[in-house]
Amino acid sequence: MNTVNNQVNAENQRFVAVVLAADRTASDPITQHTGTACKAFAPVDGTPMVIRVLDTLTACDLISSIILCGPPESLHIHCPELKQRIESGQVTWLPNRDTPSRSAESGFDRAHSMHGNTPILLTTADHALLTPLIVQNFLRQSLAADCDATVGLARQEDIAKAFPGAKRTVTRLRDGGFCGCNLFTFNSKGRSLVRFWRQAEDLRKRPWQLIAQLLGLRLVLSYLFGRLTLSQALHAVSIKSGVNIHPVILTDARAGVDVDKVEDLHLAESILTRTPTTFHHTNKRI
Numbered sequence: 001m002n003t004v005n006n007q008v009n010a011e012n013q014r015f016v017a018v019v020l021a022a023d024r025t026a027s028d029p030i031t032q033h034t035g036t037a038c039k040a041f042a043p044v045d046g047t048p049m050v051i052r053v054l055d056t057l058t059a060c061d062l063i064s065s066i067i068l069c070g071p072p073e074s075l076h077i078h079c080p081e082l083k084q085r086i087e088s089g090q091v092t093w094l095p096n097r098d099t100p101s102r103s104a105e106s107g108f109d110r111a112h113s114m115h116g117n118t119p120i121l122l123t124t125a126d127h128a129l130l131t132p133l134i135v136q137n138f139l140r141q142s143l144a145a146d147c148d149a150t151v152g153l154a155r156q157e158d159i160a161k162a163f164p165g166a167k168r169t170v171t172r173l174r175d176g177g178f179c180g181c182n183l184f185t186f187n188s189k190g191r192s193l194v195r196f197w198r199q200a201e202d203l204r205k206r207p208w209q210l211i212a213q214l215l216g217l218r219l220v221l222s223y224l225f226g227r228l229t230l231s232q233a234l235h236a237v238s239i240k241s242g243v244n245i246h247p248v249i250l251t252d253a254r255a256g257v258d259v260d261k262v263e264d265l266h267l268a269e270s271i272l273t274r275t276p277t278t279f280h281h282t283n284k285r286i
Helices: 002-012 029-034 049-058 073-078 080-088 100-115 132-144 156-162 190-203 207-215 217-224 230-241 262-274
Strands: 015-020 063-069 092-094 120-124 149-155 171-173 176-186 245-249
Touching: 015 049, 015 100, 029 262, 049 063, 049 080, 049 120, 049 132, 063 100, 073 080, 092 100, 100 120, 100 190, 120 132, 132 149, 132 176, 132 245, 149 156, 156 176, 176 190, 190 230, 217 230, 230 245
Parallel strands: 015 063, 015 120, 063 092, 149 245
Antiparallel strands: 120 176, 149 176, 171 176
């Protein structure tokens, strides 16, 4: 009976989406290349990145509301469509904090004040290739996992096969290379993982240093000698943080492509050109 009840609850569960949308440098390459007021407003195939992400989330029936952390309010005038959504209440806006983890924590706090312990989906405004189907698949797998938090990952081999020559940040483990997808879920206990994230965010481009400083010498040696598996790495983080974390491997290679560099922008536009999408600027939900 408990199993049946859990399945029913999972099917009825919905998420609050928290979207991080702040520039972190005054000379962001995407902002400079596109001449926009901030990175989130950079057009990808004619549509600002942040609007693409908001459209995607709005189209997902597993998402009940959206909280946007950044960009600064003074910049909203440069994106009238975003300004209208905030003013109409379609999106709840918060000022961004000085780091992504602190912005996430602010979004979590607002989500709790508005919706109690409703689980949270965390993503970013530069995820221009995100689709409703990718989000729905990720959320359904996250609901099915018996854990406090999930992290979306794509296999490097899937990205290389779909987009030859694309350069992504890869963590190479014994069971393969993995790329982050900027997709995470957290239940009420899982939200405490943000404190662990604060320690890790400056080291995300140097995975061996991250493992060494946060998880110890034994694991860094295991990583350097190619013996560390994904499950071992996440289990160690779970033990260290006190949060049970589960990976969700996404097979759609677009999930592993965000827009950090000008080359990423060109890649995203080329993908959208050859893979038409119809969900933007509609109210259709899946």
